[in-house]
Amino acid sequence: MRRKRENRLGKTARMLPFVLAVCLLTGCKGSTAQETESMEPEDTQVEAGALPSEVASGEGVLDDKKAVPPPEPSAEEETEAEEKEEPAEEKKTPPEGWELTLASEDWGLGFGEPGTQPTGNASAEDLAWYDAYFIGDDSEKVIYLTFDCGYENGNTAPILDALKKHDAKGTFFVVGHFLESAPDMVKRMVEEGHTVGNHTYHHLDMSAISDMETFQKEMDDVADKFKEITGEELSPYYRPPQGKCNADNLKKAQELGYCTIFWSLAHVDWNQDKQPGREESIEKLTSRIHPGAVVLLHNTSKTNGEIMDELLTKWEEMGYTFRPLSDLTGK
Numbered sequence: 001m002r003r004k005r006e007n008r009l010g011k012t013a014r015m016l017p018f019v020l021a022v023c024l025l026t027g028c029k030g031s032t033a034q035e036t037e038s039m040e041p042e043d044t045q046v047e048a049g050a051l052p053s054e055v056a057s058g059e060g061v062l063d064d065k066k067a068v069p070p071p072e073p074s075a076e077e078e079t080e081a082e083e084k085e086e087p088a089e090e091k092k093t094p095p096e097g098w099e100l101t102l103a104s105e106d107w108g109l110g111f112g113e114p115g116t117q118p119t120g121n122a123s124a125e126d127l128a129w130y131d132a133y134f135i136g137d138d139s140e141k142v143i144y145l146t147f148d149c150g151y152e153n154g155n156t157a158p159i160l161d162a163l164k165k166h167d168a169k170g171t172f173f174v175v176g177h178f179l180e181s182a183p184d185m186v187k188r189m190v191e192e193g194h195t196v197g198n199h200t201y202h203h204l205d206m207s208a209i210s211d212m213e214t215f216q217k218e219m220d221d222v223a224d225k226f227k228e229i230t231g232e233e234l235s236p237y238y239r240p241p242q243g244k245c246n247a248d249n250l251k252k253a254q255e256l257g258y259c260t261i262f263w264s265l266a267h268v269d270w271n272q273d274k275q276p277g278r279e280e281s282i283e284k285l286t287s288r289i290h291p292g293a294v295v296l297l298h299n300t301s302k303t304n305g306e307i308m309d310e311l312l313t314k315w316e317e318m319g320y321t322f323r324p325l326s327d328l329t330g331k
Contacts, residue, residue: 092254094129100247101126105207107134107243107262117290118264127262130250134262136292136328141320144294144328145170146261148199148239152182153272155305159297160188162308168322170194171261172299173239176201179225190230195324197237198222198258207244215252236331237261259329263296265289270298278307286314294328 094100103121110119120127120134127133136142147159149172163170172189174196179186189196200206201221209215223234238258240249245260253260267284268276276284281303285295297304312322 092129092131098129100130100250102245102247105244105246107240107245109264111288114287115290117292118288120262120264127250127260130247130260131254131258131329131331132250132260132262133325133328134294135264136294138291141291141318142293142323142327143289143315143320144292144325145297145322146197146239146263146294146325147172147297147299148270149174149178149299150199150203151175151177151300152185153300155302156182156185156299158305159299159308160185160192160194162312163194164192165309166312166316166322168312169324170322171197171235171237171325173197173199173237173261174222174226175199175203175241176222176225177203179222179229183229186226186229190232195235195237195326196226196230197235197239197261197325199239200241201225203241205242205244206240206249207246210248212252212255215249216256219253219256219258235325237325237329259325259331261294261325261329263294265293266296269301269304272300272302275301275303278303281307282311282314285311286318289315289318289320292328 100122108121112118117135117138124133124135136144145163145168147170149156172194174186186196198219199222200218202218204218206215206218209218219238226232226234236258238253239261243262245262250260265285265288267281268274269281289295
């Protein structure tokens with residue numbers, strides 16, 4: 001037994017130099033191995049065969065987030081992305097030295113033969129330099145329905161009912177009072193796919209306003225109130241109250257991003273104390289209808305509420321279709 005113990009001690013003694021050498025080379029930090037391991041980042045991985053020097057310097061370490069590069073977009077996806085990108089809109093610049101001349105600051109029309117396009121205070125070509133419109137192409141039987149909304153008196157609902165029945169979309173030009181007093185009607189217009197445009201907040205004579213600050217406030221207040229009610233941006237269409245306008249107003253509206261919309265057909269429907277009769281209204285609005293007509297009607301008219309369904313039917317029987325203002329303006 002004693003010899004065995006001596007043999008073991010001898011072996012241990014012979015191994016001591018080897019153990020000491022290993023400790024010196026590795027740092028011999030066995031007591032802190034667990035502590036060191038816990039300090040290493042969880043997502044650090046060492047490539048097989050990486051040298052200690054590479055690990056220390058960060059080489060040979062793969063970052064999970066960067067290990068797999070994002071896939072390259074396919075040709076199809078690149079084409080779709082390009083199609084979604086809207087081209088920058090070019091600013092219209094009238095010919096040098098040219099100025100728009102309006103026959104009057106009160107919008108007016110001159111009619112010829114039934115079924116033909118009327119003339120306005122300026123030509124469609126001249127107005128277009130300032131993104132202003134009153135009529136469309138004379139080669140197609142198209143009608144653009146527009147309604148001026150000063151206040152709510154119970155006649156807007158039957159107008160909307162008739163439009164819905166005929167799947168006809170219109171543009172409703174609203175003032176501040178209508179937005180404040182009939183927000184649910186405004187929401188219905190949007191929900192049923194109609195366009196809402198700017199008729200200024202206080203329905204002022206805009207031709208008498210020369211400073212941009214006042215002009216813009218009248219426009220911005222409508223847009224802000226509309227967004228507050230619907231959560232959506234107001235459409236870029238502006239109708240001057242009573243059709244009163246001058247070239248400077250058109251420029252201001254254009255600078256604010258609006259298209260000014262006049263009209264090529266209307267009837268005397270705004271006077272509540274003197275509403276036109278049913279037959280009289282239908283006869284006038286059917287005999288004077290024409291290709292590319294921008295029709296102006298008032299939402300406050302009891303007659304309009306009563307005849308809308310029949311009127312739309314008659315226009316359809318004459319071969320007309322209804323299109324939104326975006327088809328006319330391109331906006």
